[in-house]
Amino acid sequence: MRVVLGPMEGVLDHLMREILTDINDYDLCVTEFVRVVDQLLPEHVFYRLCPELKQGSKTKSGVPVHIQLLGQDPHWMAENAVRAAELGAKGVDINFGCPAKLVNKSKGGAALLQHPDLVHQVVRACRNALPSHVPLSAKIRLGWDNPNDCFEIVDAIQSAGANELTVHARTKTGGYKASEIKWSYINEIRQRFDIPLIANGEIWNYQDGQACIETTGVDSLMVCRGAFNIPNLGNVVKYNQTAMPWQGVIKLLLLYSQYEMKGDKGLYYPNRVKQWFSYLRQAYPQANELFREIRTFNKAAPIVERIKEYQSAEPAA
Known part of the structure; x- marks a missing residue:
């Protein structure tokens, strides 16, 4: 099983990554998003959000860190993906899942789920621009308001050449409601597509992780909010470790x-x-x-x- 420490805007900074990867056996971390609009961002923006770039794009405990980009312009997303790689990023992740109103209002994050063609263009531009050895991943929700839209979205991402995909098993309008989680859709995606998947959403303990694996058929899990509820959640999910006192x-x-x-x-x-x-x-x-x-x-x-x-x-x- 792989367990990934997911990004949380405004909460999961590099200091928190250092603390949480030191006490958990995480396999990967993803940064808060770098907001891309219409320019190539200066190096200091990347170093501010990901100072691990100066130590081989790994936390002090050796966990690889991928840089996440959020934006909707294929050209500028590609330019900034290349800059991240040039600075030593172990991988680049594209955010198509953020449900924040401010982000969506400016056509970023989950707003792009309504435009699979543009999702494809962004991923294709980044994949074509990045060196082949740098993995490119994306993170999505099941759709804006209709979970059945996920299949067209996943097709857009896989056909554009992404190497891996994290699926948060709710729609944008589903927010973070537990009742809106739909893990079964990840299982359908797995059966229809070849792209490697990471399952995300409502994993709060070991039992949730096992239930998610059983339902989805995916043994790579991402934890986000739960990692702040229980600081050693990575090891709770991975090894059934007791929650930290x-x-x-x-x-x-x-x-x-x-x-x-x-x-x-x-x-x-x-x-x-x-x-x-x-x-x-x-x-x-x-x-x-x-x-x-x-x-x-x-x-x-x-x-x-x-x-x-x-x-x-x-x-x-």
Whole structure:
């Protein structure tokens, strides 16, 4: 089984990738998206989102990192894909799945699912421009509002020459509702097409992973939101490891704060750590109390101080 740590815009930065790949046996990571509009982006944009480029496009624990691009212009997507490869990216991924209204309004992400011909053109342009040894993948949802559209979309991507495809088994309008998950469509895609698949959506524990594999026939899984609910979810899904105890999570929160303070994102730390708490609260009831205390702080220092105080007061696990 392969388990991929998927991208989450505004949450899964390189510091989080470093922490999560250090404690999980992930096979691959994908970055937050690089937004491509109408120009070749400067190198610093790629290095900011993927500083791992400076260490062989791998996390410190050795997990390969692929750069994700989001855009709708075939020419500029191809130009930026080549730049990513020239900077050493282990692979390039194209985002056709982001459901965010702001992104879709500017015809990016899942909005392109309504235009399979354009999806084909974007993938074809990137594949033709990239060196053959650099894998090109894409991430889609089943469609905008009709899951049956997935077959035309997958055909567009496979015929354009993509090497792999991640399928989030909901439509754009299905959002993140658990009731909207349709893993069976991934099984149909697998039976109809040859492109290697990664299954994504509603994988929160070992049982979910096994159920997804059984339903889809696909043994490569991507986890996203769940990786923030339970920090060791990669190993939970892969090896049926017990979920990390709350004391271990507190240590990770403090480790993350140390990374943020030393890095270039100290100003963003309050928002990022609060976002992480919003996920942790789903799996750890203890997170609610601490979150209530820190959520009014808008500077890093008092947040870190409160977490340290909390750690000292907590009984050892």
